[in-house]
Amino acid sequence: MIKPIIKDQQLLGKKAIPTTKADLPLANDLIDTLNAHQAECVGMAANMIGVNKNAIIARIGPFNVVMFNPQIIAKSHPYQTTEGCLSLSGTRPTKRYKQITVKFHNQSWQMQTLELMDFAAEIVQHEIDHCNGIII
Numbered sequence: 001m002i003k004p005i006i007k008d009q010q011l012l013g014k015k016a017i018p019t020t021k022a023d024l025p026l027a028n029d030l031i032d033t034l035n036a037h038q039a040e041c042v043g044m045a046a047n048m049i050g051v052n053k054n055a056i057i058a059r060i061g062p063f064n065v066v067m068f069n070p071q072i073i074a075k076s077h078p079y080q081t082t083e084g085c086l087s088l089s090g091t092r093p094t095k096r097y098k099q100i101t102v103k104f105h106n107q108s109w110q111m112q113t114l115e116l117m118d119f120a121a122e123i124v125q126h127e128i129d130h131c132n133g134i135i136i
């Protein structure tokens, strides 16, 4: 189901609760809501759709990749960039890493590890920040 986007900075400032297998259906709302905003958005965290759980979605090339309890286990090549967010007006400067390795439970609740670079890595870092209550 398409959910409204949360803009309340106090709600978005909370650290997300770890997900369990019971949270798998959340993937459908993340996919539907991201698809509804595909013109202006490349990723979302569950708290942006009103669910304070540790889950994100990222558009990686043609794929919508849902990650439960994503964790960055390696990162390299820091750089400065500027990002915007559906939950925020304007843009803000931030530090990101060009290359990351992220570990997560996928939509079959299997542990998966992905190495990501450039924009895909940037999206995942942005969404994991949301799960930690950090908005850019």
Ligand SMILES: CSCC[C@H](NC=O)C(=O)O
Pocket (backbone or CB within 6 Å): 040, 041, 042, 043, 044, 045, 048, 083, 084, 085, 086, 087, 122, 123, 126, 127, 130
């Ligand atoms: C480059 S990272 C930006 C991610 C952002 N999504 C919001 O959480 C968006 O604009 O889609």
